[in-house]
Amino acid sequence: MIKPVTDFAGRLNAKIILNSQFVVEKEGRYYLLKSELRSIARNGFFYAGLFLGKVKKHKFFPSFVLLKMLAETEANRIIVDDKAAWLFICGRDIFGKRITALHGSRRKGDYTLILNSFGECLGFGRIIGDIDAKTEVVVKNVSDVGDFLRREK
């Protein structure tokens, strides 16, 4: 039941412990329900508890709630400066010179969370270049919280 979620966490070198009894899958969407909700949940709900993400065409798309949960673990992460944080939530990629700190993987192809200078998770990306290359795009934006605005359009 929770494999897509834990597999995704693994791609960030993170471990997440979820009680599978409290995870509900509905039409490819995964929700974490606390006990009070579990006891009153009926079939056919539209949304419930904490949305963890969805599987579409065999691929898992994490929610921002899940990314925040993973940011509280040892997951791969990079911290970016204010300018890059703004550009990132506008859907842009990360240049090496905008990275102020890194934790975990530097390997090309790996996923990494993107955090602002306050340590808040803005989304995640895929490392595509040498992290130390200052003038190049080194992390490609995969998903960012600006998506909340884009969805409404």
Next chain:
Amino acid sequence: MSGKEFFVNRYEQLGWEFQEPSPRQAIRINISNAKGKNLEQRLASRGVELETITFLKHGYWVLRSKVSVGATQEYLLGMYSIQEAAAQIPATLFTDPKGKLVLDACAAPGGKTVQLADLMANTGAIVALDVEKRRLAALSNHLERCRIGNTIVYNFDAKQTSGLGLKFDRILLDVPCSGNFVSDEKWFTRRTIKDVERNAKLQREILTETVKCLRERGEIIYSTCSLEPEENELNMDWATKNLNLRIEKMDFIGQEGLTNVFGQQLDDSVKLSRRLWPNETQGFFICKLTKRRNTV
């Protein structure tokens, strides 16, 4: 029976002199997400100037802003919501909602649902219903953005609430209404008295159904953004006489509810409700009701 002259004449009969409103943009801090984050300072650094709304605990007027307050990192991280000031009042009127089972019967787009969850500190559970499926996406986005974990959403008609088989401690009835001219500049040309009467009937149907699902001594907060007494005081008068509900005293801004509407004398307790004529806020009506003991 429609048009600006018709409705303005009605408002004058109810004691309000029409004036062009000057509504102000407002935000509400989501305490669960913003605690310890120096949010005011962070927004100030982005050029967002705020002023405390004196009648709200977590509300701020947006005086001016160099950026869209709906596109900052802090907004996207759920630290605050954009919510009209009067609309921030109803959820605050419940007695101790923490740990309770709460129904938000007409929930989309979810501003009050998120506020309730925040006031409940994500404890207990909220059942959020909306009959219009297309509006549920906005509600779900709002819940996800603000990381609300105590809410379950159904595409469900509030007029069938008893079908859920649940008894609620608190019920928020921010019912579908005719709205008002502050939030819709074409309101006077769009609305007729027939719309008002149709909405008033729908509101009574929702009230009748949801009361069946309210625990004894449970609370209902009824609110509309309509200025029309048919949807407000007249419905509350009807509810006290037909649904074994009692109107409770509330302590916040606004005028007493009307007890004489176009010559019709209403139950005196209706004055305990609150009516906000448009000014800094949009027009609004709020009433707190409790279910009397030992009733069917």
